[in-house]
Amino acid sequence: MIPKSGGGFTTIGGINMGENDWLKLYFKIQNDPSKSKGLHCPICKNQSIKFQYVGDERNMTGILSIWCGSCLKGIQVGKVNIPKNIAFLSTNLPEEEIRKRIPNFQLIAHFN
Ligand SMILES: [Zn+2]
Secondary structure, three states, rough: OOOOOOEEEEEEEHHHHOOHHHHHHHHHHHHOOOHOOOOOOOOOOOOEEEEEEEEEEOOOOOEEEEEEEEOOOOEEEEEEEEEOOOOOEEEEOOOHHHHOOOOOEEEEEEEE
8 A cells, every 4th residue: 555644755766757657557556466467568569567665574565576578668666565465575685696687777767
């Protein structure tokens, strides 16, 4: 769930990058990650949306990265609850291990 106070959705890439569509992707993934295959990229429209949770196994919260494998644009959402039964990477992993999974995509917006 998105906290009601504090933080906010910060746009980095400009106003025509489909921020609302990215947020919808976030809600879909967060609701049920198992049904998140074949999601369309708001920008290039390819079905290339990928996501990865990176978090802390002690309290099961972390950061969700959502990106498009085709145009390499995406968003990050912080302080999310990691859904059960989803593979996630530990924040304790070295950066290069996380980079193997999450490419260096262009951040359109982030939510903290
Ligand atoms: Zn794309």
